[in-house]
Amino acid sequence: MTHDxxxxxxxxxxxxxxxxxxxxxLPPALDDAIVQAGMATIARNRRWRLWVRVxxxxxxAACLAVVCSVWFISQRDPGFASDLAPSNPQRVTIAAAYHxxxxxxxxxxxxxxxxxxxxxxxxxxxxxxxAGGAP
Amino acid sequence: MDATEARxxxxxxxxxxxxxxxxxxxxxxxxxxxxxxxxWRFTQHEADAQDVLxxxxxxxxxxxxxxxxxxxxxxxxxxxxxxxxxxxxxRKRREPTxxxxxxxESADQSAADAGPxxxxxxxxxxxxxxxxxxxxxxxxGMALEEIATALQIPLGTVKSRLHRALAELRxxxxxxxxxxxx
Numbered sequence: 344m345t346h347d348x349x350x351x352x353x354x355x356x357x358x359x360x361x362x363x364x365x366x367x368x369l370p371p372a373l374d375d376a377i378v379q380a381g382m383a384t385i386a387r388n389r390r391w392r393l394w395v396r397v398x399x400x401x402x403x404a405a406c407l408a409v410v411c412s413v414w415f416i417s418q419r420d421p422g423f424a425s426d427l428a429p430s431n432p433q434r435v436t437i438a439a440a441y442h443x444x445x446x447x448x449x450x451x452x453x454x455x456x457x458x459x460x461x462x463x464x465x466x467x468x469x470x471x472x473x474a475g476g477a478p
Numbered sequence: 479m480d481a482t483e484a485r486x487x488x489x490x491x492x493x494x495x496x497x498x499x500x501x502x503x504x505x506x507x508x509x510x511x512x513x514x515x516x517x518w519r520f521t522q523h524e525a526d527a528q529d530v531l532x533x534x535x536x537x538x539x540x541x542x543x544x545x546x547x548x549x550x551x552x553x554x555x556x557x558x559x560x561x562x563x564x565x566x567x568x569r570k571r572r573e574p575t576x577x578x579x580x581x582x583e584s585a586d587q588s589a590a591d592a593g594p595x596x597x598x599x600x601x602x603x604x605x606x607x608x609x610x611x612x613x614x615x616x617x618x619g620m621a622l623e624e625i626a627t628a629l630q631i632p633l634g635t636v637k638s639r640l641h642r643a644l645a646e647l648r649x650x651x652x653x654x655x656x657x658x659x660x
Contacts, residue, residue: 349644351616355597355656362597363617365518365527369510377532378506381539382499389497389543 436466483508487551495543506535509551513559516618520563526570533562549627552620556628600652608643611636 351359440462447454483504485493493501510531517530537558538545547554601609614620614628622640626633648657 349640351644351647352656355647355653356616358597359601359613360617363515363519363613365515365524367524369514369528369531373528373532374506374510377510377535378503380532381502381506381535384536384539385494385499385502385542386497388540392543 433466433469436462436469440466488547491545491547495545497543502539505538505551509555510535512552512618513555516556516559517563519613519617520560521567523570526563526566529566530559530562533566534558537562550620550624552618553624553628556614556618556620557630597653600647600650603650604643604646605639608639608646611639612643612647615640 440459443454443459490501490505513534514531518527521527614625622636626636647653
């Protein structure tokens with residue numbers, strides 16, 4: 344409390360307070376309704392927050408399980424993680440050679456064996472020199 | 479009821495944050511009269527005041543769990559009641575079917591209609607900012623620091639408004655008898 348707060352004379356204060364009171368009393372039924380509504384709101388908020396926490400926890404656990412699985416498999420098969428990379432040029436080249444070979448075997452005469460061999464050689468060069476190609 | 483409730487506001491709030499919804503009732507009964515009086519002052523209409531009371535306590539309930547009280551409850555509740563009262567009055571003004579006599583009067587208007595001896599008339603003569611501070615201090619019983627926090631103004635401004643208001647009241651012939659030395 345501030346000590347240098349100015350004061351009103353007691354009689355004026357009493358009159359001021361008496362005039363500030365609302366003319367009607369609150370009905371008890373309204374009190375009960377407000378209390379019940381408030382308690383229900385708090386309980387609902389608590390349940391909602393709990394549900395959000397459980398959902399976030401389960402999502403985090405699922406993400407962790409996927410990461411752990413990938414890590415575990417990559418430990419057993421070192422090529423697994425790099426094979427997952429969509430832009431691995433060696434795998435793309437081999438897949439293209441394989442695709443052309445199948446097309447040719449299916450009767451597509453526009454594809455020559457030389458084209459397939461070129462792609463196969465390209466994959467070998469990529470294996471030796473990386474994506475930069477031959478020196 | 480709150481009569482037997484010995485727990486402080488902070489203890490009740492902590493209980494509500496833990497999920498003990500029964501702690502809401504004592505908190506409500508502790509501040510319902512204060513909120514109702516304030517709501518009635520802002521609306522000058524009993525039904526509107528009851529609407530404001532409901533909305534204020536529902537606003538409070540929606541804060542749980544996770545509510546942290548950084549000042550006193552009255553400091554927290556004051557702007558809620560004030561803004562809710564303004565919203566309720568605006569909403570009522572937009573309702574075209576309402577009978578004119580049911581429309582809420584402003585505090586100034588009701589004061590102007592009162593008899594000349596009425597204290598409300600004297601208060602209505604004060605600047606609205608000064609009148610608000612006087613009512614918060616002497617009717618709502620709020621400390622100067624609480625008023626400053628609730629109105630988001632510096633403490634010095636609260637003090638100067640209060641001094642100015644009291645000086646005007648002392649100078650007013652209609653209430654001068656109260657200030658006369660005994």
